Amino acid sequence: MADPDDWSEELAELERLLRQLGWEREQESIYLQRAFGHPSRSRLIRYADLLAYLAALRQLEPGVDPAQAALPLRRSDLLRSSDGLLASLGWGAAQGRALLEREFNLASRQQLSDDDLLRFNDLLAQQLEALTASSPEHGTP
Template sequence: MGRDATPTAAGLVELLHADAQRVIVRITAGQGAALQSALGEGSTAEMAEDRARQRLAQAVAQPPARNAAPARAKAPAPAPAPVAAPAPVPDTAPPSPPPQPQLELQPTPEPPPPAPAPAPALTELAVMPEPVHEPPAEPEDWSEELTAVEMELQRLGWQREQEGEFLQRAFGHPSRTRLVNYADVVAYLKALRCLEPGSAPGSAPVPLRRPDLLRCSDELLGQLQWGAAQGRQLLEEQFGKASRQQLSDEQLLQFNQLLEEQLIKAS
């Protein structure tokens, strides 16, 4: 705190120091050679000033010594450096800062499910062959089926020449002994059972062969340039099936006929 000089009736009062514990003042009175000063210290400015006045009064009341050599004036002690008063302590504690909002932990979001793989551009019916179910195990004894073939030929009234003509159209050879696959024997028997007596072997419907039917539907689907969804939609609408493997030979033939009709309309 800087020095403050306040003139009073009893002299000049200077505030030399003030802090929270003590206050020091100096009072100066008189003029010229009679100039006197005194310091006072107290916990308050009033107490410090009162003590300084008392000391000043004592100094003025004491007469100077006679015939005494004048005392060499001592250099005044340097005034103590002013000490900055500490900042006043407020009576009340500062308000506590508002509570910081707590961050709510958000649950880690579940990773999105993987996107479904795009459907192949080309029809799986035409380009990707469907898995072929394993045919039933062939019996070792075909005598029952071969006997049934003989009975059907007698019902139709066909001789060896007529049977050979029909076999040539259906299987590419004129002899029944060259039917080495059980599936061909069964297909031949089914075809004979569908014929009426007196049917001409040159115009009678040939038996349905599943590999040929599947190959034919592959070609028709490729010509139509249908996707897998279009072929499956036709199967579901007409047969209530989702795959050609679920169709019988007769239904597979009908499916091929429907594809042919769609090809005719497209062209």
């Protein structure tokens, strides 16, 4: 599905959420810098980043310190993380796909929601922990 051309509803919700949190531009800038590497929402040019930002703000309690607030999940970070985990496991595309098919009934990470991609990464991390725990240099035969 293509990104919408009109983001006005999302931007209106963003304003509402910021008011609800009690954040001024300065607090928003602190959070944006931590979450996206820049202090201005005008630099959120990917619709997915705007949606991640909104989802994260919905989870925050009013008055939360933006320097301590939970950060949004970013799909690019999740994909990069799964790439690293797959490489650490020494898995090729076929093994990754087999896990996707077994656990999610899907053939590609691109088909996963962000939450499912996070779960996929958790599964990979568990596989890596099991592999590490059973390796000879960690004291297990």
